[in-house]
Amino acid sequence: MFQAVIFDMDGVLIDSEPLWHQAEQHILGGLGIDFNKPPLLQSTGLTTAAVIAHWYQHQPWPGPSTEQVHHAIIDFVASGVAAHGEPKIGLLALLESIAKQQLKIAVATNSPKVLLETTLARLNITDYFQSRCHIELVSKGKPDPEIYLLAASKLGVKPEHCLVFEDSFAGVTAAKAAGMTVVAIPAEHEWQHSKFAIADYKIRCFSEFDWQRLG
Known part of the structure; x- marks a missing residue:
């Protein structure tokens, strides 16, 4: 899928x-x-x-x-x-799982290039990402879907075949507007907020993520 x-x-x-x-x-x-x-x-x-x-x-x-x-x-x-900087819980294991499945991986952030590169280098995960999209590459940031559509285009994948992980409502809105499937990871203080109902799935951390649920 x-x-x-x-x-x-x-x-x-x-x-x-x-x-x-x-x-x-x-x-x-x-x-x-x-x-x-x-x-x-x-x-x-x-x-x-x-x-x-x-x-x-x-x-x-x-x-x-x-x-x-x-x-x-x-x-x-x-x-x-x-x-x-430290990686979020379960991130490294998930990235390795995705890579083993030979799925393409991208990052799409409202932050500028310098911060994106700093973060990936600090976490030692740069090589996982075939596409790295930052705010300086688009005319509008999230909640506009442009950056997600750009990421999909750079990967050569149609939006409907993309799975997105987002923590913010603006980001979830952007990814859904792009026609993608979205897993929301809200901050604890926003966990119960009804606005995240627009996401397809909701988890507290990557360790809770289950590929089987996407079937």
């Missing part, structure tokens, strides 16, 4: 969401952003540019440009990943 498996990166390959939160709090908070002022933002799954644009629109700051802030956040997260 499946010819390819596509992974999101942040929160899926690696538990980097806390680093993103720390970066936003440290850098945007340092510019005077009050994250408790409406309109509030659920930033998980969104592009860094979209998060920055939201806060700049509603709480503009003097000084550094949005582009400079963007680079500062990326550098903060990349440094944390390079120093302390």
Whole structure:
């Protein structure tokens, strides 16, 4: 049924969401952003540019440009990943299982190329991925399906033959819009949220994943 498996990166390959939160709090908070002022933002799954644009629109700051802030956040997260990044539970075994089945593997992330390369290198998993798609290759990030369609195209596989692992609602939305089968791995605090009902399957970690359930 499946010819390819596509992974999101942040929160899926690696538990980097806390680093993103720390970066936003440290850098945007340092510019005077009050994250408790409406309109509030659920930033998980969104592009860094979209998060920055939201806060700049509603709480503009003097000084550094949005582009400079963007680079500062990326550098903060990349440094944390390079120093302390660890693979999500069960990931390495799953990647090996997929490779043994001779399925194609891709990563599709809203993060930039430098962070994608840093993460794959830190986890020592670069060679598993025949296609590596990052935000700089598309005109729109998730929840738009463009990056998932690009990943499938680069693998030479039709979207309906792709299985996707995603942790965010934006990512699940993107993959479903691309016509793919989606396994959601929500963060624990979002596990019960009804929005993930649009996913085809839901697991807490890769160790729970069962190929037989896909039959």
